[in-house]
Amino acid sequence: MIQALILDRNCSQCPIRHRAVCATCDDEEILALDKIKFYRTFEAGQPIMWSGDRMEFVGSVVSGTATIERLMEDGRKQTMGLLLPSDFIGRPGRNTAVFDVTAVTDVTLCCFRRESFEKMVAETPHISQRMLEMALDELDAARDWMLLLGRKTAREKIATFLMMVARRTSIDDTVATRFELPLTREAMADFLGLTIETVSRNFSALRKDKLIVLEDKRGVSIPDIDALQAEAGSDAP
Amino acid sequence: MIQALILDRNCSQCPIRHRAVCATCDDEEILALDKIKFYRTFEAGQPIMWSGDRMEFVGSVVSGTATIERLMEDGRKQTMGLLLPSDFIGRPGRNTAVFDVTAVTDVTLCCFRRESFEKMVAETPHISQRMLEMALDELDAARDWMLLLGRKTAREKIATFLMMVARRTSIDDTVATRFELPLTREAMADFLGLTIETVSRNFSALRKDKLIVLEDKRGVSIPDIDALQAEAGSDAP
DNA sequence: ATAAGAGCTTGAATCATATCGAGGGCTTTC
DNA sequence: GAAAGCCCTCGATATGATTCAAGCTCTTAT
Numbered sequence: 001m002i003q004a005l006i007l008d009r010n011c012s013q014c015p016i017r018h019r020a021v022c023a024t025c026d027d028e029e030i031l032a033l034d035k036i037k038f039y040r041t042f043e044a045g046q047p048i049m050w051s052g053d054r055m056e057f058v059g060s061v062v063s064g065t066a067t068i069e070r071l072m073e074d075g076r077k078q079t080m081g082l083l084l085p086s087d088f089i090g091r092p093g094r095n096t097a098v099f100d101v102t103a104v105t106d107v108t109l110c111c112f113r114r115e116s117f118e119k120m121v122a123e124t125p126h127i128s129q130r131m132l133e134m135a136l137d138e139l140d141a142a143r144d145w146m147l148l149l150g151r152k153t154a155r156e157k158i159a160t161f162l163m164m165v166a167r168r169t170s171i172d173d174t175v176a177t178r179f180e181l182p183l184t185r186e187a188m189a190d191f192l193g194l195t196i197e198t199v200s201r202n203f204s205a206l207r208k209d210k211l212i213v214l215e216d217k218r219g220v221s222i223p224d225i226d227a228l229q230a231e232a233g234s235d236a237p
Numbered sequence: 238m239i240q241a242l243i244l245d246r247n248c249s250q251c252p253i254r255h256r257a258v259c260a261t262c263d264d265e266e267i268l269a270l271d272k273i274k275f276y277r278t279f280e281a282g283q284p285i286m287w288s289g290d291r292m293e294f295v296g297s298v299v300s301g302t303a304t305i306e307r308l309m310e311d312g313r314k315q316t317m318g319l320l321l322p323s324d325f326i327g328r329p330g331r332n333t334a335v336f337d338v339t340a341v342t343d344v345t346l347c348c349f350r351r352e353s354f355e356k357m358v359a360e361t362p363h364i365s366q367r368m369l370e371m372a373l374d375e376l377d378a379a380r381d382w383m384l385l386l387g388r389k390t391a392r393e394k395i396a397t398f399l400m401m402v403a404r405r406t407s408i409d410d411t412v413a414t415r416f417e418l419p420l421t422r423e424a425m426a427d428f429l430g431l432t433i434e435t436v437s438r439n440f441s442a443l444r445k446d447k448l449i450v451l452e453d454k455r456g457v458s459i460p461d462i463d464a465l466q467a468e469a470g471s472d473a474p
Numbered sequence: 475a476t477a478a479g480a481g482c483t484t485g486a487a488t489c490a491t492a493t494c495g496a497g498g499g500c501t502t503t504c
Numbered sequence: 505g506a507a508a509g510c511c512c513t514c515g516a517t518a519t520g521a522t523t524c525a526a527g528c529t530c531t532t533a534t
Contacts, residue, residue, distance in 0.1 A: 068380070070380075070384050070472060071472075072384070072388065072470060072471060072472050073471040073472075074471075076388045077388070078383060078384040078387040078388045080380040080383045080384070081380070091373055091377075093370060093373070094373075098377055098380075099380060121366075122362075122366070125359075125362060125365070128362070128365055128366060128369055129358075129359070129365060131369055132365060132368055132369045132372060133330060135369060135372040135373055135376055136328055136330070136331075136372055138376055139372060139375055139376050139379060140328075140335055142376060142379040142380060142383065143305070143307075143317040143318070143335075143336065143379060145383060146315055146317045146379065146382060146383060146386055147307050147309070147315040147317070149383055149386035149387045149430065150315040150386045150429075150430025151309065151313045151314070151315045151430060153520075153521095154520075154521065184480095184481065184482090185481070185482060185483095186481080186482095192387075193386065193387025193388060194521080194522090195521075195522055195523080196481090196482080197482095197483080197484085197521090197522075197523080198520090198521055198522075199482095200482060200483055200484080201483080201484080201521090203482095203483090204483070204484085217481075217482070217529095217530090233309060234309060234310040234311075235307060235308075235309050235310075390490080390491095391490075391491070421510095421511070421512090422511070422512060422513095423511080423512095431491080431492090432491075432492055432493080433511090433512080434491090434492075434493085434512095434513080434514080435490090435491060435492075437511095437512060437513055437514080438491095438513080438514075440512095440513095441513070441514080454500090454511075454512070475534100476533100476534085477532100477533080477534075478531100478532085478533075478534095479530100479531085479532085479533095480529105480530085480531085480532100481528105481529090481530085481531105482527105482528080482529080482530100483526100483527085483528075483529100484525100484526085484527085484528095485524105485525085485526085485527105486523100486524085486525085487522100487523080487524080487525100488521105488522080488523070488524090489520105489521090489522075489523085490519100490520095490521085490522090491518105491519090491520085491521095492517100492518080492519075492520090493516100493517080493518070493519090494515105494516085494517080494518090495514105495515085495516085495517100496513100496514085496515085496516105497512105497513085497514090498511105498512085498513080498514100499510105499511090499512085499513100500509100500510085500511080500512095501508100501509085501510085501511105502507100502508085502509080502510100503506105503507085503508080503509100504505105504506090504507085504508105
């Protein structure tokens with residue numbers, strides 16, 4: 001059972017040890033974190049955090065995928081970010097959540113009580129510096145996404161999303177040419193600021209134009225990475 | 238001459254002393270910053286930083302307004318953020334800029350050579366903690382804007398923008414009912430993911446519906462804050 | 475086996491925003 | 505005081521994405 005394996009692990013065997021918020025901690029600091037950490041799991045579809053609720057804990061995604069999102073009163077929904085393994089959930093220094101966080105697959109988190117973690121952040125430069133680095137990376141990613149949401153066409157949005165998943169899927173720094181989509185059509189629509197029908201239509205169009213091959217609903221392969229990249233709209237100079 | 242006044246100031250007289258990156262520094266730390274800071278001014282319309290260029294300095298906006306933006310090859314432009322007094326420009330730990338920063342009014346910056354500032358960040362918890370706090374605030378703001386860009390109608394976008402300016406314009410924590418727009422129609426369009434014509438049309442529509450009064454092209458007053466807020470689309474629960 | 479539901483695709487009609495085109499009111503320049 | 509340029513407004517038309525509606529393919533339940 002995977003769960004048990006993860007729960008048994010100490011930090012030195014943790015799969016996200018060198019990418020998460022603890023990446024630059026030394027042995028002593030890791031030991032301190034190890035003592036106060038606890039694991040929690042969430043089933044696919046379950047809320048991890050509700051906007052407006054008190055934030056009892058913060059933590060890192062160890063496995064699975066979650067989304068950061070916000071709902072409008074009339075039901076419109078926008079996803080602001082994808083949380084993949086090593087990404088951090090929650091914000092030290094604030095006691096209520098501002099966004100909803102939802103598990104889209106089964107998710108395992110490495111959690112800390114918020115107060116304890118805030119204390120660690122204040123006392124441990126390695127952690128606060130790593131937090132800053134991660135926050136600035138996320139800020140850059142959020143701003144890239146703003147260009148997509150504000151200015152790209154539906155086709156460019158889909159192509160950009162596919163390239164992003166292809167890039168994040170690969171282990172080294174290349175781009176994967178075959179992968180599973182981590183999201184349903186609906187979740188992609190919420191992430192891209194589109195409707196589910198528009199997402200579906202544009203997948204079909206990209207398939208018809210031989211830019212992607214759909215092996216089933218979720219499996220995608222990309223015969224020509226550069227051709228797909230060209231469809232994503234050129235933002236980097 | 239305002240310029241000279243600012244240039245003469247030491248940190249203790251600085252208008253952004255208690256909101257900027259140095260907000261939580263003690264006297265000794267302020268003294269250290271004081272020694273390595275220098276002021277730079279940029280005329281309206283001038284670039285402050287180019288995407289792809291080496292970042293020689295980082296710093297805080299002391300006066301004026303700047304925008305963070307990105308251009309696509311075909312000319313489409315998206316503004317990712319407004320930089321108002323006390324906001325921070327640049328990213329320690331990265332040596333080339335990822336976005337363009339442009340002065341939209343005359344701008345005065347309190348600058349530090351990037352290397353010196355990185356050293357201060359590493360040695361001064363008050364600064365790195367404040368940087369983290371500001372980065373997390375910006376991240377929240379960026380995510381709010383993603384909801385606007387992805388899901389709001391043109392009318393809701395304009396109303397949201399007006400409420401944001403009204404809020405930021407006020408000195409205390411109320412909402413200003415009269416203010417000057419810091420941006421041209423074109424700059425607003427780039428910020429809201431719209432065209433200049435759509436911005437103009439929706440200003441006219443809001444005026445016709447008595448939700449705003451346009452005193453001239455730039456001066457706006459809001460007869461009924463709650464009525465305008467209702468047009469902004471309900472995202473906060 | 476059959477039914478029910480979730481996730482996806484497709485077509486047709488509609489609508490919001492973009493595009494194209496024109497012109498008005500400023501300010502600056504010579 | 506004419507000319508040029510910037511910023512803004514508005515009408516007509518075009519178009520990309522949404523909405524509405526239907527049906528398809530799985531999987532799960534009965």
